[in-house]
Each structure stands twice: as C-alpha cells, then as structure tokens.
Amino acid sequence: GENVEQHPSTLSVQEGDSAVIKCTYSDSASNYFPWYKQELGKRPQLIIDIRSNVGEKKDQRIAVTLNKTAKHFSLHITETQPEDSAVYFCAARGGPDAGGTSYGKLTFGQGTILTVHP
Amino acid sequence: NAGVTQTPKFQVLKTGQSMTLQCAQDMNHEYMSWYRQDPGMGLRLIHYSVGAGITDQGEVPNGYNVSRSTTEDFPLRLLSAAPSQTSVYFCASSRRTAPTTNNEQFFGPGTRLTVL
Numbered sequence: 596g597e598n599v600e601q602h603p604s605t606l607s608v609q610e611g612d613s614a615v616i617k618c619t620y621s622d623s624a625s626n627y628f629p630w631y632k633q634e635l636g637k638r639p640q641l642i643i644d645i646r647s648n649v650g651e652k653k654d655q656r657i658a659v660t661l662n663k664t665a666k667h668f669s670l671h672i673t674e675t676q677p678e679d680s681a682v683y684f685c686a687a688r689g690g691p692d693a694g695g696t697s698y699g700k701l702t703f704g705q706g707t708i709l710t711v712h713p
Numbered sequence: 714n715a716g717v718t719q720t721p722k723f724q725v726l727k728t729g730q731s732m733t734l735q736c737a738q739d740m741n742h743e744y745m746s747w748y749r750q751d752p753g754m755g756l757r758l759i760h761y762s763v764g765a766g767i768t769d770q771g772e773v774p775n776g777y778n779v780s781r782s783t784t785e786d787f788p789l790r791l792l793s794a795a796p797s798q799t800s801v802y803f804c805a806s807s808r809r810t811a812p813t814t815n816n817e818q819f820f821g822p823g824t825r826l827t828v829l
Contacts, residue, residue, distance in 0.1 A: 596772070604753070629817070638803060638820040639756070684755055688816070700746075700771070701818060703755040 597622040597689040601704025609712050614675050616707045618685035619667040627688035628668045629701070630659060634681045642683075643670070675711045682706045714739050719804050719821035726794040726828045734789040734824050736804030743809035744816070745787040749773065749800040750823075756803065762787055763809055794828045801825050 598621040608614050620628075629644035645652045645659045645668065652659050656675075661668040672679055686701040720735045738745065746761035758771030762781040776798060778790040787806075791798060804821040 601755070627816070638822050640820070641817045644817070686756075700758065700761060702758070702772075703748075705753060705755040 597625060597687055597700075597702040599685060599687050599702045599704045601685050601707060603707060604705065605708045605710070607710045607712065608675050610675060610677060612675055614672040614679070614709055614711075616670045616683055616685070616709070617667060618669070618687075618704050619665075620687040620702075621666065622687070622689045623663075623666065625687040625689050628659070628661060629686050629688075630657075630670050631684045631686065631703075632681045633684065633706075639684060672709075675709075677711050677713050680709060680711045682708050716740065717804055717806050717819050717821035719802075719824050721824060722822065724824060724826050726791075726826065728795060728828060730794050731790070731792050732794065734791075734802055734804075734826070736787045736789065736821055737785050738787075738804075738806040738819070738821075739785065740806060740819065741784060742806035742819075743784070744818075745781065745804065745806045746771070746818070747777070747779065747787070747789045748803045748805065749798075750803060751800050759789065759802075796828045799826060799828045 601618045626647040630642050631639035632642045633639040643654050643657050643659050645661050656673050658671045684706050685704040717738045743764045747759040748756040750756050757773050759777050760779040762768045765781050768779050802824045805818040807816040807818045
C-alpha cells in the first residue's frame with residue numbers, strides 16, 4: 596500500500612518568514628495530493644490540493660509543488676502569520692485497486708506542527 | 714447542511730466494554746471513512762465504505778467493526794475496548810470519484826475516547 600513520509604515534524608518561524616513542509620510517497624500510481632490544516636482541538640480542513648498532471652498550484656499565500664519523478668510534494672506558505680500556527684498534514688490518494696474502490700482512500704503523513712512567532 | 718456529524722464528543726470506557734461511535738453526513742456522499750489520530754502518527758485509516766452495503770479494511774482495522782446500511786450513516790463499533798484504542802476518532806466523507814477528479818474529504822468534529 597501507499598506510504599507517506601512528512602518532514603519536519605515541528606517547524607518554528609518568525610512572522611513574515613516562509614515555511615516549507617515536504618512529503619514523499621511510495622506509490623507511483625498516486626494521483627491526488629491534498630494538504631489539510633488542523634487547529635488545536637478542531638477537525639482537519641483542506642487548504643490546497645494538487646493532481647498528478649499539475650506541477651504547481653498556488654492560492655494566495657500558499658502553494659504546493661509536485662515532483663512525480665522523485666515522488667515528493669511540498670507545501671509552501673509565504674508571509675506567515677500567527678494564525679497559520681497549526682498542524683499540517685499531507686496526504687496521497689493511491690492508484691485504483693482491482694475492485695476500483697480505492698479512489699477515496701487517503702494515506703496521511705505524520706503531521707507537522709507549525710508555530711509562527713509574532 | 715450539517716455536514717459530517719459525530720457523537721459522542723467525549724467518551725470514557727473501561728477495558729472490555731463495547732460501544733458504538735456514530736457518524737452521519739447529509740451531503741449524499743458515497744465514500745465514508747473512519748480514522749484514528751494519535752500523537753506523532755497522523756491520521757490512520759481504520760475502515761472505509763464506498764457505498765451502502767460495501768465496506769473494507771484500512772490500515773488499522775483490528776478491534777473495530779463497521780457497517781453501512783444507509784448512505785448517510787457509518788457507525789464504528791468497538792466490541793471489547795482496550796487501552797490501546799485510546800485516541801481521537803474522526804469520520805470523513807467525500808464524493809466517490811474517478812482518477813481525473815479531486816475528492817475533498819470532509820471531516821466530522823471528532824470523538825475523544827479514553828479506555829481505562
């Protein structure tokens with residue numbers, strides 16, 4: 596099955612700096628890579644996603660890049676703000692299984708605790 | 714729309730007790746799943762379902778049962794609770810998709826379970 600590794604486990608930056616979180620995946624058939632943000636005590640929420648036929652996607656201060664050859668993808672947050680402090684999870688959707696039922700299965704990374712200091 | 718709802722929010726069990734965590738969604742999503750979240754281990758898939766009457770195991774299914782009799786509901790049963798099942802449990806749902814589409818998973822608020 597799919598395996599997703601996420602680094603770093605913790606990241607501390609000053610307000611205004613950039614933050615980068617990296618993930619690698621194992622299944623070359625994986626085709627969808629979402630990023631979720633989870634604030635303390637809350638549920639994970641999607642912040643950006645990318646499909647395997649796209650190399651980069653940007654939404655205001657956040658961007659995601661994908662390198663299919665190397666099987667890694669990264670989240671970039673620019674001009675960080677204290678409200679960006681949260682746990683961030685990457686995920687990968689593996690290729691279809693024989694029964695065609697795996698399209699919804701996501702494998703998550705271990706999470707990165709991002710702290711933005713004012 | 715209420716989205717994805719879960720009950721209870723908190724639960725304390727003794728070892729060996731059984732209970733059912735409830736999950737419901739009102740978005741007519743075909744795909745539903747259960748995850749457990751433990752410190753430093755991310756979200757791990759327990760069981761999932763691609764539609765009523767169809768369920769399958771995820772990464773950590775042992776000790777848990779599921780059923781999907783309707784599109785809206787996907788309960789998770791712990792038959793004999795163990796301390797190792799102390800965790801935060803999230804239910805999620807999404808549309809069933811093809812490889813060419815994205816499928817945002819919508820999460821419920823979570824259930825914090827402690828097994829003594």
